[in-house]
Amino acid sequence: MATISTPQSTVEATAARPAPSWLAKISVGKVAAQLALLLLVVIWTVPTAGLLISSVRDKSQLTISGWWTALTMSQGSGASTLPTSAEQVAEGGVYVLRGSVFPEGDNRTIIRFGTSINNPSAADAGETLDMNVGGSITLESDGSFEWVSQTPFEHDRARLFYIAGIPPTFTMENYYEVLTSSGIGRSFINSFTVTIPATVIPILIAAFAAYALAWMSFPFRGLLVALVVGLLVVPLQMSLIPLLRMYNGIANVTGGSSKTYLGIWLAHTGFGLPLAIYLLRNYMAGLPKEIMESARMDGASHFQIFTTMVLPLSFPALASFAIFQFLWVWNDLLVATVFLENRESQIVLTARLRELLGSRGDNWEILTAGAFVSIIVPLIVFFSLQRYFVRGLLAGSVKGG
Known part of the structure; x- marks a missing residue:
């Protein structure tokens, strides 16, 4: 049997080489990213925790001490x-x-x-x-x-x-006062009446527009994409007054009222379309080109490709925008105040909570409990769609065609 000999110098060099330290395996960039993420979590979590603690504290204690003293006398x-x-x-x-x-x-x-x-x-x-x-x-x-x-x-x-x-005294009286206040149930229904159509309508329109901008060839397509990107930076407040004047003009011609649910649905649709088209178009442009070409060779039309292939594959992006739009519309107060009348049949939850707070903010403890009452529905929506959120958001932010 043949034997393999190892030079003594090689053996000594191998033995003298120090074992890799666990410190050497740590990436400075990865540690910095983790610390930055931890800092963001703390920045968002601490105020939310303070609001939650304040919502279950006694009213008399809220007026004399901060939430961080909740466990001390x-x-x-x-x-x-x-x-x-x-x-x-x-x-x-x-x-x-x-x-x-x-x-x-x-x-x-x-x-x-x-x-x-x-x-x-x-x-x-x-x-x-x-x-x-x-x-x-x-x-x-x-x-x-x-x-x-x-x-x-x-x-x-x-x-x-x-x-x-x-x-330390903890109580549910603040929540009881909010939930038993007159009109809260109706305001919940009104918020759903505004939010659900204002989320679904822009998704339907943006999906068709995004597919056209991603996979159909027509003149000025690049210009339209640039216009959509430009609309992302237009502040909502700049368009409120012109849009309301346009609604009032239409109402004067038709003899009706501009402050209807249809008006606020169209307003939220217009405000949400640029982001929806941008996210969906970038996601659809990143889909495999071979699938589209194979479907065209089989005689499928653009509408068939869109409904049977592109929409199912684009569900993560659709879910990401749905979360954004739902949260924005549900928590909105400004647009609802401008485009809806302040009456029982139309007042939304955010406006109702503002009324409970009072004109001078004397009963601000109601705001702490009201805030958590109002975020129950958005939390349910977010956790239901969270597995699609990051994937769809990253795809819409990074990919481009």
Whole structure:
């Protein structure tokens, strides 16, 4: 049997070569990309988490502390009117008034108190202070007090000021108030009435246009593609007033009203078509050319190719735009305010929540719960189509023909 000998120098060089370190396998670019992605997740998640926590906090706590203090005891000031002299009792040669600054069942805790609004933290809980109308008062941490005087009480009104600790309190009252408010159910239906057609109509029109721009030859095709790309950067606000004037002109001629569901469907269709055509056209242009040529050789028309082959293959791009359009229309307030009347039969969910908030924003805790009520449907749509979202979005963003 023949033997293979290895030179000693080769063996020594191999043995001296250090084993590859796991640090050497790490790509700096990959780590940077992962950190950037983590940062974006944090930027989006933290405000959403804060909104969710605020939506289940007690109203009184929302006004005095931020959501990040939800698990700690917060502090708030208060005042209580003390009993009048008619309620005094004589005990052991002194006159006493007893009671509590908190209603029964209140779980607050007294931290400091005072006899003047200018100094509500003059003493700690359990200490004694002299009252301006006579006698001295002791306020315990549970809110109970004892006011003692050597002479009969003669006051008509006296107040005690305090700083109380409020333990973490979570409740569903904000959601209950939103869901039981008058007109919420009807507003949900109105939002569906606006959103579903305003999502389906631009998809149908854009699919036909995208196929024509991708696979049909006709004059000025390149110019039309450039025009679609240019329309992507036109701000929606620039076209609102001209579009509304056009609707009003048509309404004056026909004798009807411009603020109808048909009007807002057409408005959302016009605003959504550039992005829809751009995404779908780029996706369809990247489909295998051999499939189209084989279908034409078999005698298939453009319409048959489009309906039987291109549409099924383009479902990821269709789903991506459907998510974008649905989220945009469902959360829209500006277009709905301009193109719909502010009446019960047409007001959408976003406009209803704005009314619940109030003109001065005093009841802003309603907004936190209302925000999560309004995103229930978009979340269902997104998670239902999420497996197609990235694939269709990347295809529409990267490919081009």
